[in-house]
Amino acid sequence: MGTRTFRTAVVRTPSGPDAIEVIDVPQREPGPGEVRVDVAAAPVNPVDLGVVGGFFHSLGLIHQPHHTGLGWDFAGVVAAAGAGVDLAVGTRVAGLVVGFDRDFGTYAEQLVVPAADLAVVPDNLDLVAAATVPLNGLTAAQIVDLLGDPPAGGRLLVTGAAGAVGGYVVPLARDRGWRVTGLARAEDEEFVRGLGADFTTAAEPGWDAVADAAALQDRGLALVGDGGVFVGVRPNAHPAAERGVTVRAVEVHADGVRLADLLARTAAGELPARVHAVVPLDRVADAHRETAKGGVRGRYVLRP
Numbered sequence: 001m002g003t004r005t006f007r008t009a010v011v012r013t014p015s016g017p018d019a020i021e022v023i024d025v026p027q028r029e030p031g032p033g034e035v036r037v038d039v040a041a042a043p044v045n046p047v048d049l050g051v052v053g054g055f056f057h058s059l060g061l062i063h064q065p066h067h068t069g070l071g072w073d074f075a076g077v078v079a080a081a082g083a084g085v086d087l088a089v090g091t092r093v094a095g096l097v098v099g100f101d102r103d104f105g106t107y108a109e110q111l112v113v114p115a116a117d118l119a120v121v122p123d124n125l126d127l128v129a130a131a132t133v134p135l136n137g138l139t140a141a142q143i144v145d146l147l148g149d150p151p152a153g154g155r156l157l158v159t160g161a162a163g164a165v166g167g168y169v170v171p172l173a174r175d176r177g178w179r180v181t182g183l184a185r186a187e188d189e190e191f192v193r194g195l196g197a198d199f200t201t202a203a204e205p206g207w208d209a210v211a212d213a214a215a216l217q218d219r220g221l222a223l224v225g226d227g228g229v230f231v232g233v234r235p236n237a238h239p240a241a242e243r244g245v246t247v248r249a250v251e252v253h254a255d256g257v258r259l260a261d262l263l264a265r266t267a268a269g270e271l272p273a274r275v276h277a278v279v280p281l282d283r284v285a286d287a288h289r290e291t292a293k294g295g296v297r298g299r300y301v302l303r304p
């Protein structure tokens with residue numbers, strides 16, 4: 001019998017959506033502590049557009065000799081488990097794969113990942129919705145960690161509050177005790193207020209902290225009051241600190257335990273789950289083109 005293969009989307013020479021290829025690669029068996037997942041859903045995130053367009057290659061972060069894998073998060077079903085793994089075949093799971101420099105990704109029919117990076121998806125959450133949680137839910141939770149505890153009555157501005165990351169930062173920061181205002185487009189007011197935040201389309205400076213999910217960078221930092229905290233989303237491009245402001249940037253890492261909590265809260269309706277459209281893997285380039293236009297609320301989710 002020949003080697004089994006599966007389909008996955010990759011780029012060889014990054015130059016935008018037309019460079020995405022769907023290729024066949026050999027199946028791999030899970031090693032100790034790993035599982036193989038049949039992927040049911042994988043969202044298109046802004047970072048994927050950066051990989052396909054060559055931005056992260058140009059920063060020197062990708063050195064793949066043959067092709068670069070696409071996609072960071074996924075949901076699917078356990079197909080095989082390695083030694084020491086306590087997840088039965090058939091278990092519904094979601095997870096996150098981090099890092100730019102890899103030849104595999106979640107835009108694939110299959111994926112081999114450490115079991116510790118996975119969380120079981122609650123029965124009442126479908127796999128498409130679950131797939132949209134890991135990257136941006138964990139990023140938001142880790143942004144809230146970097147903000148630290150609020151001062152008494154501490155006021156937080158979340159830029160990009162209607163985006164995937166910002167839409168999680170708002171409720172998670174409120175839980176932590178921040179008084180939150182969301183900066184977003186005028187048409188996003190209802191969504192942002194629905195998360196329990198105040199709303200603005202043009203913030204004045206002077207916030208105790210800014211969580212910069214819109215990647216406004218220097219413009220976001222300028223909104224922080226003297227001695228406040230700025231948490232950005234570009235670990236490779238910090239704005240320079242000024243006026244005693246603490247400048248941090250999130251670099252998301254997998255965390256199966258925390259992901260389980262985020263999924264449970266999504267299933268309970270406490271956190272948003274926003275899907276714009278489900279498209280087959282063969283239409284990945286179209287999904288990238290549409291996402292690149294901006295203004296999309298909720299994710300394009302690929303079905304391999």
Ligand SMILES: NC(=O)c1ccc[n+]([C@@H]2O[C@H](COP(=O)([O-])OP(=O)(O)OC[C@H]3O[C@@H](n4cnc5c(N)ncnc54)[C@H](OP(=O)(O)O)[C@@H]3O)[C@@H](O)[C@H]2O)c1
Pocket residue numbers: 045046047135136139159160161162163164165166183184185213214215233234235249250251252294295296
């Ligand atoms: N460092 C990490 O570990 C990490 C992890 C995950 C994500 N990220 C980064 O975090 C950022 C946010 O990701 P995301 O998935 O949340 O993106 P997203 O869903 O596209 O959200 C960004 C939001 O910001 C809005 N926005 C942009 N400029 C604005 C402005 N001047 N005023 C008001 N709203 C504005 C966008 O609106 P429009 O669509 O209308 O422009 C959009 O709603 C991306 O840069 C992503 O690469 C970093």
